[in-house]
Amino acid sequence: DGGITQSPKYLFRKEGQNVTLSCEQNLNHDAMYWYRQDPGQGLRLIYYSQIVNDFQKGDIAEGYSVSREKKESFPLTVTSAQKNPTAFYLCASSPRQGETPLHFGNGTRLTVT
Amino acid sequence: AQSVSQHNHHVILSEAASLELGCNYSYGGTVNLFWYVQYPGQHLQLLLKYFSGDPLVKGIKGFEAEFIKSKFSFNLRKPSVQWSDTAEYFCAVNAQGDYKLSFGAGTTVTVRA
Numbered sequence: 001d002g003g004i005t006q007s008p009k010y011l012f013r014k015e016g017q018n019v020t021l022s023c024e025q026n027l028n029h030d031a032m033y034w035y036r037q038d039p040g041q042g043l044r045l046i047y048y049s050q051i052v053n054d055f056q057k058g059d060i061a062e063g064y065s066v067s068r069e070k071k072e073s074f075p076l077t078v079t080s081a082q083k084n085p086t087a088f089y090l091c092a093s094s095p096r097q098g099e100t101p102l103h104f105g106n107g108t109r110l111t112v113t
Numbered sequence: 114a115q116s117v118s119q120h121n122h123h124v125i126l127s128e129a130a131s132l133e134l135g136c137n138y139s140y141g142g143t144v145n146l147f148w149y150v151q152y153p154g155q156h157l158q159l160l161l162k163y164f165s166g167d168p169l170v171k172g173i174k175g176f177e178a179e180f181i182k183s184k185f186s187f188n189l190r191k192p193s194v195q196w197s198d199t200a201e202y203f204c205a206v207n208a209q210g211d212y213k214l215s216f217g218a219g220t221t222v223t224v225r226a
Contacts, residue, residue, distance in 0.1 A: 004156075031212065040122070042203060042216035043157075050212065058213070090157065100145060100207050100214045104157040 002027045004105035006091050011110045013085075021076045021108045023091035029103070030096050032074035036060060037088040037107070046089075049074055078110060085112045115140035115206050119217035127225050128196055134189040134220050136204030146187040147205040147214070148178055157203070163187065164209075174198070196226045 004025045013019045025032065031050045035043040045058030049068040063082025068074055078085045091105040120135035138144065148160040161172025168180040178189045187204060204217040 035216075040218050042117070042119075042218045043205075044216075045213055048212060092157075094212075100147070100205075100212065102159055104149075106156045 004091055004093055004103055006089075006105035006108050008108060009106065011108055013110070013112050015112055016080045017112075018077055018079050019085075019110065019112075021078065021089055021091075021110065023074045023076065023105060025072050025074075025091075025093045025103075025105075027093055027095075027103060028071070029093035030071070031094045032068070033092040033094075034058075034064075034066065034074070034076045035090040035092060037090055043090060046076065078112075085110060115144065115208060115215050117204055117206050117215050117217035119202075119204050119220050121220045122218070123221045123223070125223045125225065126194060129193050130224075132189075132191045132194045132198070132222065134202055134204075134222070136187045136189065136217060138185050138187070138204075138206040138215075140185075140206065140208060143209045145207050145209055146178070146180055147207075148172065148176070148187075148189050149203045149205060149216075150200050151203070152197075152200045160189070160202070194222075194224050196224050198222060199224045 007022045033048040034046040037043050044060050047066045049055035065077045088109050090107045116139045118137045146163040149157050150160045151157045161170050163170045163180050171177045176191050201219050201221050203219045205214045207214045
């Protein structure tokens with residue numbers, strides 16, 4: 001079955017450490033996105049990529065970085081500069097450039113202590 | 114930039130009751146509108162969408178939504194809910210031609226058997 005795989009499901013890190021969240025899709029979608037979900041705030045866009053080797057900042061990119069070296073992969077690094085990293089992170093994809101995300105992964109819950 | 118407001122944070126109702134979730138957006142141009150649902154332990158999935166045409170949109174599992182342009186609203190409805198409709202519901206909007214999808218804060222719906 002085609003879909004988006006995020007790993008791991010739960011991730012724990014100490015403050016000051018960088019951590020990378022994995023997102024892989026086998027849908028052959030061009031565009032991929034990272035959202036952050038916090039209680040009472042809905043989903044907020046961190047970064048997005050519409051083609052390989054290109055990505056753009058979303059609304060809350062500070063303290064995060066991404067890469068898009070392969071079409072199927074869009075890893076997100078939460079750096080030590082992110083002031084409030086504990087959250088639920090969702091990866092999404094859409095078929096073509098400029099189309100809104102339609103497919104979501106199961107998410108990774110990151111806890112930083 | 115567009116913003117989305119969902120009126121209710123948590124709705125509790127009994128099986129067979131009717132459900133209506135409010136969603137208003139603020140954007141002066143042409144928009145695409147979406148409702149997503151997240152069942153417990155599952156990934157976010159598209160419930161229905163509106164791009165153009167008939168403002169009454171039918172989605173999966175008996176849900177429908179009506180786009181009222183003059184009120185900047187896209188309310189979600191279901192005539193008779195089931196216990197399995199217990200989930201979190203998100204309204205989302207994007208300006209046509211824009212990749213960025215803005216989400217509301219979400220409404221948690223609890224259906225009691």
